[in-house]
Amino acid sequence: MANVTFSQEPVTLVGNEVKVGDKAPNFTVLSNELKEVTLDNYEGKVKLITAVPSVDTGVCAAETRRFNEEAAKMENVQVLTISMDLPFAQARWCAAEGIENVDTLSDHKDASFGESYGVLMKENRLLARAIFVVDSNNQVTYVEYVPEVTDHPNYEAAIEAAKNAK
Template sequence: MATITLKGNKINTAGNLPETGSKAPDFLLTATDLSTKSLTNYKGSKLVLNIFPSLDTGTCAASVRQFNKEASELENTKVLCISRDLPFAQSRFCAAEGIENVESLSDFKTGQFGKDYGLEFVDGPLEGLHSRCVVVLDENGTVKYTEQVSETVDEPNYKAALEALYE
């Protein structure tokens, strides 16, 4: 269990992020077209998993915008923006914002991704949603970098995550 804060108030997650060097847990997430995606759909590509509570918050929206901007420059890399928002809301946000370089995926059906990656909030006002995290995977699904943002309203360290793609 990890302890982080939301506006200075302590909240806990279901566990800890996967360790660097380990194989990332597989997942079943829903795309905006309502298809199911798993880690195997992205085999052969580097991945940046941009994980957050909800697109309906300023910080979460900012992270999607920033990774969308960065993704256009990345080679053999896909940026997956993952939350428990409904796929319809994700699609609407991306259309309204002109977001085209990242892929939105939802954990709305079961929340299992949040549990398997140890990042689901287990208490506090955001209980059941995902904590703000970035997980970087190589082409074989090995974890290269993780960050669980210690204060939920803060943005992740974009530079460190992107640099991990080339280490």
């Protein structure tokens, strides 16, 4: 598993580490409308999936805003931001921030995404910061487990990977 810290303290990631070349694991999360969403909902699209602890924190908010801007420039790429935030909080935050190009999804119910992608932090039941690019055939083409959860990911590498995925 990836070695990850949260505020410089080591955390235990629950689930399976995902690697480039893997078939993307399926998952079930909730939309802001409380509807179940799975990887199959994005069939035929490239998926840039970001896992964040909470959109109500500075780095997560900045990351989601950045990917919202970038999503408007990419064709056939769907950006998903998944956190343990409740769907109501995600919807409120997106409305306040003008987020229209990213699907914010909640893993709070079952931690299905967190466990399937190895980003569920055992100590605080939040998701570690990570990015996954999944091509239109559901093959993982890019993975970044951010070593320190409070740091930003490598935006440029993730965006480039999404643009190059087919």
